[in-house]
Amino acid sequence: MNKSIPPHGTEKVIISRKKFSDLIFENLTFVFALMILGIVLWIIYEMYFYSGESRSAFGWEFIWSNEWEPVRKEFGALAFVYGTAVSSILALIIALPLSLGVAIFLSELAPKIIKSTLSFVIEILAAIPSIIFGFWGIFVLAPFMRSDLQPFLQKYFGYLPFFQGTPLGTGLLTAGIILAIMIIPIITAISRDVLKAIPQSQREAAYALGATKWEAIKMALLNAKSGILGATVLGFGRAVGETMAVTMVIGNRADINISFFEPAYTMASVIANEFAEASEILHLSSLIEVGLLLFGVTFLINSFARLLIFSVTRNAEGR
């Protein structure tokens, strides 16, 4: 009995030492985690604080009014919310099928050499600074839109209110396309990784049961849907917050038009455009409130997506 005490003792020392280092490690990481929370709260507080003037001047009217006239000291953000929402949704509508197609091709169908080259190119696309996309938008995409795509849409779909008006090359649709190009890499890369993570045995099982290639892929897609949804949300988040590229091509008019050919304005763009030269306190604080609003919109989108993912995965587990 007595003989067994010394080893026990040393064991205890080791355990307590381990616990001590674990304690430090745990606390340290906890502090880091807290810092993230702290930064977010701090940003919200600062924006809330500095938008005080505008909040007390306009109240909730700020969100429902689209009168943005710095000269008259009237500020309302509805046109910006509209521009941000529509351009991002357009981007998603264009980017989602494309990215999914590329992701499926990369993970399921492509030969190895094409796979690695294409993946590399997609990653390069993700690394291009947004200002470059902006200039490309003005000098390449906008002329193409004006001379080819917009007249084409007008000719065949001109009866829809979305495609009416003069084709100028810039506007909501062009912004949506630029954004789509910018978010394709992120959605593609994550979707591809998610699809890759689906065990090969599942596909083999499907094939063993006589499934066609498409049926096997469909099964993989079903299993990957929560991950793909997450990728979509990330892409959408980037589209909502994108500033420079959009500013270059969207036309920057604080108007709400049903036509996608008309110029519009986004929340991030108006902040980038007007902040440096805003000397009136009310103007500044209104711009900060737009920032707060952008934060709120992003928060809403993310929570909605979380909810969606949650409901989807819950159903999947039940099956």
Add this chain to the structure above:
Amino acid sequence: MTKHNLYLIMKLTLSVVAVILFSVILLSCSRKSGNPLLKKGSEQINGAGATFPFPVYSKWVHEFQKVNPKAKINYQSIGSGGGIRQVTEKTVDFGASDIPLSKPQQDEIMSKYSTRLLQFPTVIGSVVLTFNLPGLQNNINLTQNAVVGIYSGSIKKWNDTGIVNSNPGVNFPDKEIVVCFRSDGSGTTYVFTDFLGKVSTDWREKVGVGQSIRFPVGQGAKGNEGVTGLVKQIEYSIGYVEYVYAVQNNLNYANIQNPAGQFVTPSIESLMKAAEYSVNDMPDDLGQSITNSGGDNTYPISSYTYIMVYENQDDPVKGGILKSFLLWAVTEGSIFAKNLGYAPLPEVVIQKVKGRLNLLNHNGKSL
């Protein structure tokens, strides 16, 4: 060898970073605590503001250092609004703005620091209208009402009589005018709308004058380069950009009718004429709008850009350097401005600036 070079470069960058860090620390210390020991070492003069005069200001700073090696001036082009904000918070030694200080702004500063913020015109700038009319060889003349009409949406097509009548012999297409404007807040927009507001009371009341404007028609682009990009890309479009930018990029620009009825091409001479003509009405604080000034051969969309310094300087050394810098800039420096395409101040305005510069002091002692 290459490894050695790499090492050298690394060492160099490190030391540069260290120096910058050190000077930043020094500067912030001297500002916060006012430590007299540190103050002597920090003769760096900081300015911030308008982007339009940035090329000429940096040229001046560079050249002035040859005249006075002690003068270490640092100018950041962060925009007029930012310049005014920073100088009123005294985070910089001088501010720069395309827009003169308003009376309420001046009163606010007076009550805050019990000294005046003096403003000095440095160069003259102007706004030009650049356009894209395919197949058109000649330059075009635009009446004042045509400019207002185009930007308020009442003139919709290029073959409108308001445009055609002032251009005999020019065949205008039956095309809609695509109007472009600056979407970012800017002194250029301020000067342009100031002109529109003087021409048309309707514009003044309904749209207004300012740096950020909700234009009745058209689409916005960011910066001179953005507007230029749009105008170059879109046929039958028109946009306004800053004159020096237009010259440097070989853009075409319209002749604009002045109050005397002449169609004037923007040029260094016609800008100086606009300043010269208005000098008799120049207020004591030197803040003056010279758009649509009247007089022969004056370009009507011209304006001063200003540097702002406090009348009572906290630091006599810095104040002295600032004073000599401004004096040098508007006199001997004018040749550098001209070379860059900026219109220098005419002699009569220089005299006014000189007189006003004598007000600079340190606690009552002239600098």
